[in-house]
Amino acid sequence: MTHTVVDHEVVIVGAGFSGIGTAIALRKAGFDDFVMIDEADGVGGTWHWNTYPGIAVDIPSFSYQYSFEQRRSWSRVYAPGRELKAYAEYCVRKYGLRPRIRFGTTIARADFDDALHLWRVRTTDGDALTCRYLIGATGVLTRPKLPDIPGAERFRGTMMHTARWDHGIDLRGKRVGIIGTGASAIQIIPEIAPEVSELVVFQRTPIWCLPRPDAPMPPVARALMRLPGGQFLTRWLSQAFVELTFPLSAHYYKVLPVVKLGERTGLAHLRDQVHDPVVREQLTPKYALGCKRPSFSNDYLKTFNRENVTLETDPITEITANGLRTADRHHRVDVLIMATGFKVMESGNMPTFDVHGSGGVRLEDWWDTHRLQAYEGVSVPGFPNFFTIIGPYGYNGASYFTLIEMQTTHILRLLRNARRRAATRIEVTPEANDRYFQEMLSRRGTQVFWQDSCALANSYYFDKNGDVPLRAMSTPEAAWRAAHFDLKDYRFASLDEHRATRHPTARTATA
Known part of the structure; x- marks a missing residue:
């Protein structure tokens, strides 16, 4: 047997x-x-x-x-x-x-x-x-998701995805191109801009960038967490902030005015940080805050004030042996960074x-x-x-x-x-699954994702069927x-x- x-x-x-x-x-x-x-x-x-x-x-x-x-x-x-x-x-x-x-x-x-x-x-x-x-x-x-751009196999310089960073590559004095302006790029760009000779940022869709309430952990916060109930209080305040800035604002867009307030904050941050009005306009999202995941940074936007940083918004037509070509220009780069996210x-x-x-x-x-x-x-x-x-x-x-x-x-x-x-x-029974799925679909009416402007966001939230499979609650x-x-x-x-x-x-x- x-x-x-x-x-x-x-x-x-x-x-x-x-x-x-x-x-x-x-x-x-x-x-x-x-x-x-x-x-x-x-x-x-x-x-x-x-x-x-x-x-x-x-x-x-x-x-x-x-x-x-x-x-x-x-x-x-x-x-x-x-x-x-x-x-x-x-x-x-x-x-x-x-x-x-x-x-x-x-x-x-x-x-x-x-x-x-x-x-x-x-x-x-x-x-x-x-x-x-x-x-x-x-x-x-x-x-990691790689872009479908002709000629990648011909590039003779160094190419890497942000999720597989090669720390053996010294970027000092190099001409660097970075494709993408999502969450990873927003963190990388301010870090490498001061050390490279030239940095070209290839942007398909601008991202909403809000000021980040970041700082070294304040001594008062450390002391508070050691008091009875202090740890609970700091976490509760943090959880409330996170809940307000995404779940509530995204899923109850038509009920709560959080998104409009966030957009005003983001635009004011952009005006304060970017000097050149042309570049500022290129960095201005044309879709509602929340259509794709926003980012928080105090350094990203102002990096575009640097003389060695160029924002390129024309589509890339091909990758060449020594750079990237758009319709009107060829950018020579030694290192190409793919900040193109994930599948x-x-x-x-x-x-x-x-x-x-x-x-x-x-x-x-x-x-x-x-x-x-x-x-x-x-x-x-x-x-x-x-x-x-x-x-x-x-x-x-x-x-x-x-x-x-x-x-x-x-x-x-x-x-x-x-x-x-x-x-x-x-x-799980098919009946229970169907009930839950229909419930999620029925809640779309209050979500931010279904605003007309979201069609301009190129957001990974949308699957190939045009659905946004996030829990609407x-x-x-x-x-x-x-x-x-x-x-x-x-x-x-x-x-x-x-x-x-x-x-x-x-x-x-x-x-």
Whole structure:
């Protein structure tokens, strides 16, 4: 007789903050049989891969951390990237996760076994393992996106993407071109402009840039966090700021006047920082604040006052052996930096591996047919025992840490319930998924994304179907739903005990 064994109860794909937060939540809830798998050689996800000059969080540090593991030693209100990387390593050490992580391992494919209620996971190295539950925690800022510009293969200088920064390249005295003016570029440009001989910034769409309330962490804030209730107060104020500047302003655009106030602030910041009226006009967004994610910087805009910095707004026609060509000009560069972001709502990124659910249905094919959707951003019908931390209609614009804790609350309610019932299969019902999807669509009327001007934003929020798969609700509502969704929205089923046996190492056994 041949029977398949379960190597682990849970496999978590990703060892960034989504994976770390999921693993900590599992341990606290008594689910100790899990493994984390990551293709990197260290933890931190985005904060492991992204090490470019000037990298820092874009929301206050008080919010960019787990609520249960708040740090008092951030050096700035907006912490630099190296401190986030160190925070990830600290959490892994404190919660004893290091022995549970397999580094340098890339998941290629996962297939659900309908007969045995388990996932068969395969790596690019040909290894295989099985698990009862599979959790995608790979995040969305994972796969760098390169622009489709003719001639890239002919470039003889140095070319790199911001997410794979080459610290062996000395930019001093170099002619540098940077493609893109998104969140990464806004941090890099002020850092490298003083040391390069020339910097050409190729802009397709200007970004809303607001002043950033950043500074070295004030002594009064450090003292406050040491007082009873002080840590709670600083985090509450930070969370309120984050909630006001994105979730509320984006999802309740027609109800709250926050966006108009933000636009006035952004335009005033632009007038104060940029001297040349022509350049100022080129840097002025023509779309509503919130159509794409805005950025906060006190240094980006004024960098364009420098004599060695050029803003190029004409489209790039080709990359040549020694530069970039637009319709009217050729810019010679020694180093070309791609600040072109990530494949956020595109195929191959969410998740980063091939998922085949019940009956062999491929997840990307299901989404192509039904549009991007997932019940509460966690589950998709037809894909039992598979959960995502950042799925379609899961993220509402708050801190990723807030999202991670909400989604793990949802997942753990399911796992606990399955354990009580001795169930081995958990699947969201099509009816519940359809209800949630229609609810999200019905809330579009109050969101900023559906203003006519958003067509000019070139925003990664929009998928290929023209949808914006963000969770259209406030953070308090999303948190309440994670803890109170109706368990009847899922079907639970059990196998006979003899049909699946856990074994610590073997994949199959023959008797």
